[in-house]
Amino acid sequence: EKGGYDYFMLKEIAEQPRAVADTLLGRIGTDGRLTLDEMRISDQALREIDKIIIVACGTSYHAGMIAKYAIEHWAGLPCEVELASEFRYRDPILTRSTLVIAISQSGETMDALMAVRHAREQHARVLGICNVNGSTLPRECDGVLYTHAGPEIAVASTKAFLTQLVAVYLIALYLAQVRGTKWGDEVFAMVQLLSGMPDKVEKVLETMGPVRELARSLADEHCVLFLGRHVGYPVAMEGALKLKELAYMHAEGFAAGELKHGPIALIEDGLPVVVVVPPRARAVLHDKIVSNIQEIRARGARTIVIAEEGDTSVQPYADTLIEVPAVPTLLQPLVTTVPLQVFACELATAKGHDVDQPRNLAKSVTVE
Ligand code: M6R
Numbered sequence: 001e002k003g004g005y006d007y008f009m010l011k012e013i014a015e016q017p018r019a020v021a022d023t024l025l026g027r028i029g030t031d032g033r034l035t036l037d038e039m040r041i042s043d044q045a046l047r048e049i050d051k052i053i054i055v056a057c058g059t060s061y062h063a064g065m066i067a068k069y070a071i072e073h074w075a076g077l078p079c080e081v082e083l084a085s086e087f088r089y090r091d092p093i094l095t096r097s098t099l100v101i102a103i104s105q106s107g108e109t110m111d112a113l114m115a116v117r118h119a120r121e122q123h124a125r126v127l128g129i130c131n132v133n134g135s136t137l138p139r140e141c142d143g144v145l146y147t148h149a150g151p152e153i154a155v156a157s158t159k160a161f162l163t164q165l166v167a168v169y170l171i172a173l174y175l176a177q178v179r180g181t182k183w184g185d186e187v188f189a190m191v192q193l194l195s196g197m198p199d200k201v202e203k204v205l206e207t208m209g210p211v212r213e214l215a216r217s218l219a220d221e222h223c224v225l226f227l228g229r230h231v232g233y234p235v236a237m238e239g240a241l242k243l244k245e246l247a248y249m250h251a252e253g254f255a256a257g258e259l260k261h262g263p264i265a266l267i268e269d270g271l272p273v274v275v276v277v278p279p280r281a282r283a284v285l286h287d288k289i290v291s292n293i294q295e296i297r298a299r300g301a302r303t304i305v306i307a308e309e310g311d312t313s314v315q316p317y318a319d320t321l322i323e324v325p326a327v328p329t330l331l332q333p334l335v336t337t338v339p340l341q342v343f344a345c346e347l348a349t350a351k352g353h354d355v356d357q358p359r360n361l362a363k364s365v366t367v368e
Contacts, residue, residue, distance in 0.1 A: 009154035009246075009355045013341050014205060019159040020334065021198040022148035023166040028195055032188050034174045040143035041099075041127060043178040049099045049125070052077050053092065055084040055115040056103035057365070059157040059241060060164060063129075064103050065234035066333050067168035073330065074187060075175035084111040085368070088118035098124040101171070105152060105160035106364040107135025114368060116140050129167045131160050145171065154356045155363050156246055158341045161238065162201065165334055169194055193327065197334050200325040204338045207323070211339045214304065214320050215346035218272055225266065225273045225301075226253040226340075227292060229285050232276035235333045239274055239340030245358050246348035256292045269300035274343075276336050277307035277314055282329050286313075293317045306336050 005011040027034055052071055054064035064081040071079040082092070084102070094100070100119040104112040107130040116137065119126050128141035131149050138144040147163035173194075176187045218224070224243055228236035237253030244251050254263050256275070267273070275293050278285045290313055297303050297317050305318035308326040315321060324335040348355050 007154065007345070007349075007354075007356050009156055009158060009345050012152055012154055012159045013338070013345065015150065016159045016162050016338065017198040017202040017205070019147075019149040019163050020166055020201055022150075023163040024170075024195055024198075025148070027170055028191055032191050034170060034177055034191065036145060036170060036174050039127065039145050041125060045125060046099075046175060046178050048097050049077065049175075050097045052079040052099045052101060053094070053119075053124075054079065054081045054101045054103065055087050055112060055119070056081075057084050057109055057111050059161050059238060060103040060105060060109075060112075062234040062238040062241070063161055063164035063168060064101070065237070066165060066231050067101070067103075067172065069231050070169055070172035070330050071175065074172040074181070074190070075179060076181040077175065082115075084109070084115040087115040092119075092122070094119060094122035094124040096123050096125070100124045100126045101129060101168075102126060102137060102141065103129045103164055103168075104137050105131045105147075105149075105157055105164070107132045107137035108364040108366050109137075110366050110368045113137060113140060127171075129164055129171075131163065153363070155358055155361050156242055156341075156344070156355065161337065162334055166194070166197070169331070190328065190331075193331060197327070197331060200327055200335050201338060203325050204335050208339065208342045210320070211322055211342050212346040215343045216350045219347055219350040221249065221272055223250040223271065225263070225271065226251065226276070227256040227259065227273060227289070228253070228276035229256045229289055230278055230282070231330060231333050232256075232278055232289075232336065235276050235336050235340070236274070238337055239276075239344070242341055242344035243347065245361060246344045246353060246355050247351055248353070248359070249347075256289050259292055259295065264295065264299070267296050267299040267301050271301050272304060273301040274304045274306065274340070277305060277311065279308050279326060279329050279332060280311055280313070285329075290314055290317070306339055308332075
């Protein structure tokens with residue numbers, strides 16, 4: 001059932017182009033307009049929303065962090081993201097016009113379920129993003145948008161994460177459509193680009209040989225840092241989480257702008273630092289991160305740079321350059337996350353670990 005792969009994780013990484021395509025299927029009309037009928041929350045209700053709060057755990061939380069950028073930009077709504085395990089222990093301000101979005105692959109994560117119950121008690125509307133039909137979370141939400149990743153067996157979430165990204169992009173663009181905010185050229189163009197993403201993910205997968213080789217060469221390291229800005233920041237956190245859970249290595253994802261506020265003190269000779277570079281089209285963001293790369297390299301870091309193809313400006317400062325197809329900034333996590341999954345999987349395998357069953361972890365965390 002592993003389809004010829006040694007691990008489910010490898011199979012699930014390879015399935016990502018299909019998973020992304022399936023999650024888009026039937027949701028984009030020929031006129032480029034979106035239909036999310038099965039969501040069960042009316043357009044009228046969506047027009048009345050004045051704030052969004054996203055709750056999730058682990059990898060799903062990283063999808064939530066990316067959602068915030070997309071929702072604020074396309075839908076023009078304020079959006080907060082909160083770890084589900086923290087949400088009900090503070091006093092979140094929720095009203096009938098707050099939309100809470102709970103993201104959970106399994107639909108059985110207790111922290112997420114408790115957050116959903118808390119939100120409903122406060123009369124907020126709750127939308128679930130879930131991969132498992134018939135699981136608990138969708139039953140407890142007002143509406144649900146299913147991801148179509150198919151069963152995810154490996155403990156480390158890969159294809160479910162990419163489909164969660166697709167789901168949050170669809171929601172953000174749908175909100176723009178029904179609310180009339182920014183609905184026009186940009187949103188229309190985004191929908192078209194979104195339908196081209198399965199091919200881009202496929203292209204990334206075809207070029208993973210050097211990433212595997214790099215990962216094997218780092219199997220004896222003790223620590224890897226990950227840096228990103230904007231949506232590259234949650235991607236950096238996701239890369240670090242994968243490495244922690246699979247390779248049992250100390251790994252941390254930082255917002256590159258925070259470097260000088262502390263983490264730069266960690267940089268020493270030979271320390272591997274993975275940097276996720278935004279597209280050149282976002283010149284200000286892009287140039288800032290290029291100077292971050294120069295700063296850490298000057299202090300001895302071994303720089304592993306993920307950048308869009310043809311980005312020659314990063315070449316002089318990259319010890320290893322991993323190129324991904326050029327896509328708009330907000331969609332970039334769909335292509336920049338993949339090398340980080342492959343990196344962690346290969347590094348952990350080189351260390352002799354079972355990547356499908358990492359120690360101390362369970363696929364669904366059904367206790368608080
Ligand atoms: O099923 P969920 O999406 O609610 O799971 C949330 C986390 O437990 C999960 O993403 C976890 O962090 C993964 N093992 C990460 O790879």
